[in-house]
Amino acid sequence: MLEGHKGVWVFIEQNEGAIAGVSLELLGAGRKLANKLEAPLAGVLLGSNVKNLAKEVIYYGADEVYVIDHPVLENYRTESYMKVVNELSKKYKPEIFLYGATPNGKDLASAVATDLSTGLTADTTMLDVDVENRLLEASRPAFGGNIMATILCKKHRPQMATVRPKVMKALERDESRQGKIIEESIELKEEDMRTKVLKIVKDTSKVSNLADAHIVVCGGKGMGDAKGFELIHELAQVLGASVGGTRDVIEAGWLPHELQIGQTGETVTPKIYFAIGVSGAIQHVVGMKNSEVIIAINKNPDAPIFDVATYGIVGDAHEILPILIEQFKNALSTKGGEVSYAGKI
Structure with a gap:
């Protein structure tokens, strides 16, 4: 179950043509993990008309970017995004897979972990790796915040975690970085989707951000x-x-x-x-x-x-x-x- 898995992946969340800040932060954290493991760092970019964002993922630290550009992926839906991520994970077998602890990131990560029968540490605030055993050390407060618990996934891959925004730091954008953009084609049909996005209502709350x-x-x-x-x-x-x-x-x-x-x-x-x-x-x-x-x-x-x-x-x-x-x-x-x-x- 552990054989053949290598590499650190980051789910690149994007909205209206802009990459979410937490995804850039995770590329910074993922870069450190990948360097320690002497493994490649890859971004997974899903959406419609998002190919132009692939170079940005490389500029912020990735060695590779898996791009699935499809009209069905225009808006986030658990079913379509989970299908794509699952197929990519089974094909390329990442060792570690990180997601932002956003509403979409948490929803997707939990669905993927269930389908792949692997572990998921939620709302992580610190990340490290045991290089010798190639174990992700995902830490988060536990028992009402009274202790820090470090959670390991020893028997299943990929090792997965959602990470809260603003707890990691993004690398400086570097346009000189070179990387590989891998465009994948996965069959998706709108008529096969059980849910449809009818309308997106933006939060109009006046509460200070x-x-x-x-x-x-x-x-x-x-x-x-x-x-x-x-x-x-x-x-x-x-x-x-x-x-x-x-x-x-x-x-x-x-x-x-x-x-x-x-x-x-x-x-x-x-x-x-x-x-x-x-x-x-x-x-x-x-x-x-x-x-x-x-x-x-x-x-x-x-x-x-x-x-x-x-x-x-x-x-x-x-x-x-x-x-x-x-x-x-x-x-x-x-x-x-x-x-x-x-x-x-």
């Missing part, structure tokens, strides 16, 4: 209550930042679920991240640890959040925030009301 924010102000249960949490909103308004919260804050009803940061919420990588009244549980840290600068405020000097913070302030947030808000207001009034970050605080 945390994943793209340059500055995030995150509050934790340490803010005491909903009234105390108003200081978080005030600081964010002054800085033009997005507001986020820990799971405790969401469960308390102080913020909507869309603004939760952590393992069961959003993963963010802003230039500046304020963690205020946040203890620093693993479940939360995995969702923000890749921020460029982390500023933590907590009255407990032993709070785990200080282990990942760039700057830490020990004290009561209810006393510190009004001072910071006033100082930022004064500073911004002299700079035309714009926040900039040049590597120093």
